[in-house]
Amino acid sequence: MHLLRSSLKNFNKSKNILIVLDGVGGIPNKYKTELEFAKTPNLNKLIKKSETGCHIPIKEGITPGSGSAHLALFGYDPLDFNIGRGVLEALGLDIDIGSKDLAIRGNFASVEYKNKKLIVTDRRAGRIITEENNRIVKKLSQNIKIIDKYKIFFKSGLEHRFVCKISSPNKISKDECNIQDTDPQIVGQSPLDPINLNKKSLQTSIIIKKLLDKIKNVLKQEKNANFALLRGFSSYPTIPTFDNLYGIKSASVTTYPMYKGIGRLVGMEPLPLNTNSLQGQITAIKANINNYDFFYLHIKKTDSYGEDGNFKEKVKEIEKFDKLLPQLINLNFNVVAITGDHSTPSRMKSHSWHPVPVLIRSDNSYNGLSKRFTESECLKGSLGIFEAKHLLTYIFAHAGNLDKFGA
Amino acid sequence: MHLLRSSLKNFNKSKNILIVLDGVGGIPNKYKTELEFAKTPNLNKLIKKSETGCHIPIKEGITPGSGSAHLALFGYDPLDFNIGRGVLEALGLDIDIGSKDLAIRGNFASVEYKNKKLIVTDRRAGRIITEENNRIVKKLSQNIKIIDKYKIFFKSGLEHRFVCKISSPNKISKDECNIQDTDPQIVGQSPLDPINLNKKSLQTSIIIKKLLDKIKNVLKQEKNANFALLRGFSSYPTIPTFDNLYGIKSASVTTYPMYKGIGRLVGMEPLPLNTNSLQGQITAIKANINNYDFFYLHIKKTDSYGEDGNFKEKVKEIEKFDKLLPQLINLNFNVVAITGDHSTPSRMKSHSWHPVPVLIRSDNSYNGLSKRFTESECLKGSLGIFEAKHLLTYIFAHAGNLDKFGA
Numbered sequence: 047m048h049l050l051r052s053s054l055k056n057f058n059k060s061k062n063i064l065i066v067l068d069g070v071g072g073i074p075n076k077y078k079t080e081l082e083f084a085k086t087p088n089l090n091k092l093i094k095k096s097e098t099g100c101h102i103p104i105k106e107g108i109t110p111g112s113g114s115a116h117l118a119l120f121g122y123d124p125l126d127f128n129i130g131r132g133v134l135e136a137l138g139l140d141i142d143i144g145s146k147d148l149a150i151r152g153n154f155a156s157v158e159y160k161n162k163k164l165i166v167t168d169r170r171a172g173r174i175i176t177e178e179n180n181r182i183v184k185k186l187s188q189n190i191k192i193i194d195k196y197k198i199f200f201k202s203g204l205e206h207r208f209v210c211k212i213s214s215p216n217k218i219s220k221d222e223c224n225i226q227d228t229d230p231q232i233v234g235q236s237p238l239d240p241i242n243l244n245k246k247s248l249q250t251s252i253i254i255k256k257l258l259d260k261i262k263n264v265l266k267q268e269k270n271a272n273f274a275l276l277r278g279f280s281s282y283p284t285i286p287t288f289d290n291l292y293g294i295k296s297a298s299v300t301t302y303p304m305y306k307g308i309g310r311l312v313g314m315e316p317l318p319l320n321t322n323s324l325q326g327q328i329t330a331i332k333a334n335i336n337n338y339d340f341f342y343l344h345i346k347k348t349d350s351y352g353e354d355g356n357f358k359e360k361v362k363e364i365e366k367f368d369k370l371l372p373q374l375i376n377l378n379f380n381v382v383a384i385t386g387d388h389s390t391p392s393r394m395k396s397h398s399w400h401p402v403p404v405l406i407r408s409d410n411s412y413n414g415l416s417k418r419f420t421e422s423e424c425l426k427g428s429l430g431i432f433e434a435k436h437l438l439t440y441i442f443a444h445a446g447n448l449d450k451f452g453a
Numbered sequence: 454m455h456l457l458r459s460s461l462k463n464f465n466k467s468k469n470i471l472i473v474l475d476g477v478g479g480i481p482n483k484y485k486t487e488l489e490f491a492k493t494p495n496l497n498k499l500i501k502k503s504e505t506g507c508h509i510p511i512k513e514g515i516t517p518g519s520g521s522a523h524l525a526l527f528g529y530d531p532l533d534f535n536i537g538r539g540v541l542e543a544l545g546l547d548i549d550i551g552s553k554d555l556a557i558r559g560n561f562a563s564v565e566y567k568n569k570k571l572i573v574t575d576r577r578a579g580r581i582i583t584e585e586n587n588r589i590v591k592k593l594s595q596n597i598k599i600i601d602k603y604k605i606f607f608k609s610g611l612e613h614r615f616v617c618k619i620s621s622p623n624k625i626s627k628d629e630c631n632i633q634d635t636d637p638q639i640v641g642q643s644p645l646d647p648i649n650l651n652k653k654s655l656q657t658s659i660i661i662k663k664l665l666d667k668i669k670n671v672l673k674q675e676k677n678a679n680f681a682l683l684r685g686f687s688s689y690p691t692i693p694t695f696d697n698l699y700g701i702k703s704a705s706v707t708t709y710p711m712y713k714g715i716g717r718l719v720g721m722e723p724l725p726l727n728t729n730s731l732q733g734q735i736t737a738i739k740a741n742i743n744n745y746d747f748f749y750l751h752i753k754k755t756d757s758y759g760e761d762g763n764f765k766e767k768v769k770e771i772e773k774f775d776k777l778l779p780q781l782i783n784l785n786f787n788v789v790a791i792t793g794d795h796s797t798p799s800r801m802k803s804h805s806w807h808p809v810p811v812l813i814r815s816d817n818s819y820n821g822l823s824k825r826f827t828e829s830e831c832l833k834g835s836l837g838i839f840e841a842k843h844l845l846t847y848i849f850a851h852a853g854n855l856d857k858f859g860a
Contacts, residue, residue: 050512050532410800412480412807415829428808428828430838432513439514443806450804451511452521452531453538453685 047435048121050451051442052291060380060445063331063341064437066119067367068112069349069390071100071402071421075357080348080392081403081420083357084364088371089405089419092382097411097444099429100401100421101437103388109399115387116308120342121438122285129311130223130280136209137307139201143282148212148223148250151278154182154271155206155229157237164273166233170206171271182271183208189264193256206271212253218281221246225254229275237275250279287313288340292442296340299327305344314342324366328373335377343374352390353397360392381408381444383437384419401431408444454842455528457858458849459698467787467852470738470748471844473526474774475519476756476797478507478809478828482764487755487799488810488827490764491771495778496812496826499789504818504851506836507808507828508844510795516806522794523715527749528845529692536718537630537687543616544714546608550689555619555630555657558685561589561678562613562636564644571680573640577613578678589678590615596671600663613678619660625688628653632661636682644682657686694720695747699849703747706734712751721749731773735780742784750781759797760804767799788851789814790844791826808838815851 072079103110104124113129129137132149143149156168174182183202190198197213224243230236240258242251254276265272288296290313298309298316301323306316315338317330324345331341345367351360375382382405389400403424405416416423425431429440442448479486510517511531520536539556550556563575581589590609597605604620631650637643647665649658661683672679695703697720705716705723708730713723722745724737731752738748752774758767782789789812796807810831812823823830832838836847849855 047512050515054515410480410798410805412828414481414484415832426832428507428832429513430507430808430832432838436513439512440806441514443514443516448514448516450518451515452518452524452535453541 047123047439048286048291051121051439051448054448054451055292055442056449057292057294057339057447060447061335061339062381062441062445063343063374063379063383064119064441065343065345065374065382065384066116067345067348067364067384067386069352069388069397070364070386071389071391071400072352072360073389073391073393073398073400075393079421080352080357080360080364082418082422084361084368086364086368086419088368088375090417092371092375092407093405093416093419095411095413096405096407096416097413097429098406098416098424098427099404100424100431101385101404101434102399102401102431103434105433107399109397110388111397112304112387113308115434116305117285118434119385119387119437120312121435122312123435127283127285129283129308131278132209132280133282134304134307135203135207135278136211137310138302138304139203139209140303140307141199141201141209141211143211145217145282146214147282148214148218149278149280150210150212150276152208152210153206153229153275154179154208155273155275156270157273164236166230166235166237166275168270169229169233169275173205174270176202176204178271179203179205179208182265182268186261186264190257190260193253193260196253198257208274210257210276212257218250220281220283222250223247223279223281225251225279227277228258229277237273240276254279283311285311289313294339295337296342297334297338298342298344299330300344301327302344302346305346309342324370328370331374332377348386349390352392353395355392355395357392381406381441383441385437401425404429404437406440406444410444410446454530454846455693455698458528458846458855461855461858462699462849463856464699464701464746464854467854468742468746469788469848469852470750470781470786470790471526471848472750472752472781472789472791473523474752474755474771474791474793476759476795476804477771477793478796478807479759479767479798480796480800480805480807482800486828487759487764487767487771489825489829491768491775493771493775493826495775495782496791497824499778499782499814500812500823500826502818502820503812503814503823504820504836505813505823505831505834506811507831507838508792508811508841509806509808509838510841512840514806516804517795518804519711519794520715522841523712524692525841526792526794526844527719528842529719530842534690534692536690536715538685539616539687540689541711541714542610542685543618544717545709545711546610546616547710547714548606548608548616548618550618552624552689553621554689555621555625556687557617557619557683559615559617560613560636560682560684561586561615562680562682563677564680571643573637573642573644573682575677576636576640576682580612581677583609583611585678586610586612586615589672589675593668593671597664597667600660600667603660605664615681617664617683619664625657626653627688627690629657630654630686630688632658632686634684635665636684644680647683661686690718692718696720701746702744703749704741704745705749705751706737707751708734709751709753712753716749731777735777738781739784755793756797759799760802762799762802764799787815788848790848792844808832809841811836811844813847813851817851817853
């Protein structure tokens with residue numbers, strides 16, 4: 047998909063913005079979805095000039111993670127390109143990852159010996175507070191710096207979460223990171239061994255085994271966080287950037303590091319924010335409007351409240367966005383596209399596979415088919431239901447940035 | 454796609470017609486599209502018995518050229534089959550192209566020497582009139598007939614345009630025509646060399662170089678058109694014909710040579726017309742109704758007026774078609790399919806990616822879902838939005854000409 051699009055590129059001076067309301071799609075809670083319930087006068091106005099439809103993030107019935115869903119929105123086939131969970135977490139903590147690095151998600155956990163067997167008693171070490179996490183990570187960092195020729199780096203996340211980066215002397219490929227998670231997923235069980243799931247990952251598994259022994263030793267005096275469970279072993283993915291593919295300058299405008307990281311993977315420069323709020327994000331876009339061709343604006347909280355099952359607060363987040371929307375519209379983008387990366391129905395308290403409404407406002411929009419930016423109204427639009435990986439083609443088409451295909 | 458369809462073929466004595474209103478799809482001009490604005494009592498009547506949907510010519514967001522869009526309507530994957538621009542122009546001028554031929558689009562141009570460098574001063578030679586073009590082409594034809602063992606043939610297009618056909622002693626493949634365009638695209642630059650972009654095209658590039666030297670020599674006394682810029686070097690594409698794939702006899706009924714040419718590529722015999730009008734086309738179909746299994750009727754002007762941004766005249770062309778439609782219906786085809794090859798919204802004055810309405814009338818139609826043959830009404834149909842390459846499968850299915858797939 048990205049190669050066909052790239053082969054037709056013909057960029058004039060257009061300014062485009064992709065606004066992602068994370069997890070905005072829903073299913074009716076009794077009678078209405080969050081988008082239907084929300085009062086959105088500005089979206090209602092915008093949609094009159096917009097082409098509409100719904101996207102499915104990956105494939106019919108497939109619920110996406112944030113990384114895959116975003117890669118699709120950025121125009122890559124999410125089945126061909128995959129970001130490992132460890133790398134995604136590392137990006138989320140603003141850790142620099144390169145082609146020689148292996149990234150791992152860690153949980154601090156409580157363990158004890160029962161009948162001479164090491165047993166997990168709390169997979170989150172009693173959800174220790176972040177300050178406590180910082181102290182422990184400092185301890186680990188001071189005591190574990192190198193294993194054989196592999197450099198070890200730790201960074202705290204929130205509560206019990208952390209990331210470990212292992213820097214190899216050489217490039218490390220996806221095939222060398224095929225390691226079993228050590229989290230047994232339930233308490234009362236032993237931590238699993240970091241078994242290599244293919245031959246090429248043998249050396250990696252040896253290093254991880256040594257790492258776990260060292261972690262256990264350094265943390266043995268800790269009351270709660272006296273061990274770590276490791277998951278999502280992954281290497282840096284190779285993804286052609288927006289600049290390489292289309293020759294355009296793109297910026298990400300995000301409040302959560304992870305989304306900044308995903309943007310960076312595809313070549314988006316993160317804009318600095320004065321305040322970590324939607325207003326701060328909009329102000330950053332205004333300040334940089336002449337410096338970039340493409341902006342990616344990410345709004346997180348719609349997803350968070352969906353995950354919490356909090357219908358009312360998700361509605362409020364949508365309404366907050368709607369209130370500030372005119373500031374974005376007034377920047378006179380050639381194309382404004384608004385969608386979510388996936389649905390997070392508060393009724394389900396989780397990501398889902400349900401189609402996500404899409405709006406594209408440009409001078410070339412087939413407008414008038416949807417009355418509101420809601421799931422049911424966008425399903426009436428001329429874009430129909432389409433795979434998310436095509437959205438970027440539509441955006442570039444609307445901007446007049448693609449040549450005709452064929453003679 | 455065409456191979457699956459071919460593998461299931463089971464043709465009885467059905468008569469099918471595919472009617473292509475070129476560029477008929479639109480987007481609302483204020484409130485209505487051209488199809489919505491047009492008064493179409495006969496289409497309104499026909500759609501009551503029709504299955505409906507919308508096709509996208511190539512892929513989501515991709516705007517097609519005429520050649521690719523037609524290949525898709527004829528059931529080929531347009532990403533696998535591509536007609537070179539030179540061949541398309543040649544077909545448009547009614548030039549016979551075969552497997553030993555290389556076709557080139559040419560522009561007469563004005564050049565002059567500045568500091569001993571040849572510089573393009575007008576890429577269109579001041580848009581010379583067609584009569585002037587005819588005179589120059591005659592001069593070229595008299596002076597350049599053969600280069601090494603390659604026969605050279607010129608034919609005038611409109612204004613500054615012409616086509617050059619080079620007939621090789623042997624078959625010439627796509628890989629032997631990978632030659633850089635010599636048009637620098639802007640004035641003040643030198644014409645580019647016809648560099649071979651791969652090894653296999655070396656011999657071709659040598660002939661083209663000699664050809665350009667001869668053209669320069671023959672035209673050196675001309676005031677305006679004293680050189681030529683060449684583009685779209687292409688060989689005859691290899692496409693399995695309708696006859697080969699399905700064992701049916703097919704006819705094209707077109708008023709523009711290019712569409713006759715595209716039809717010929719897939720094995721359609723062009724019907725001779727007494728008058729170059731839609732009535733003339735219909736009369737030709739009536740006269741040949743017993744001689745063919747499949748008719749392709751092409752109506753050009755809907756696209757032309759779309760390209761001109763002339764909403765009103767595009768509407769009139771649709772209404773003209775509607776008026777004559779009953780004559781076609783009365784021929785009792787088993788299947789009547791009506792669509793466009795792509796959209797040409799008069800609001801955009803160009804081809805676009807927007808979905809194109811489709812109607813299929815047969816005894817097996819899922820009818821009753823669309824009230825009119827318009828974009829918005831056809832979006833409600835049971836065919837949904839589908840890639841154009843599938844249309845022919847639907848037509849054959851409706852005609853009862855395909856076996857079940859699998860046991």
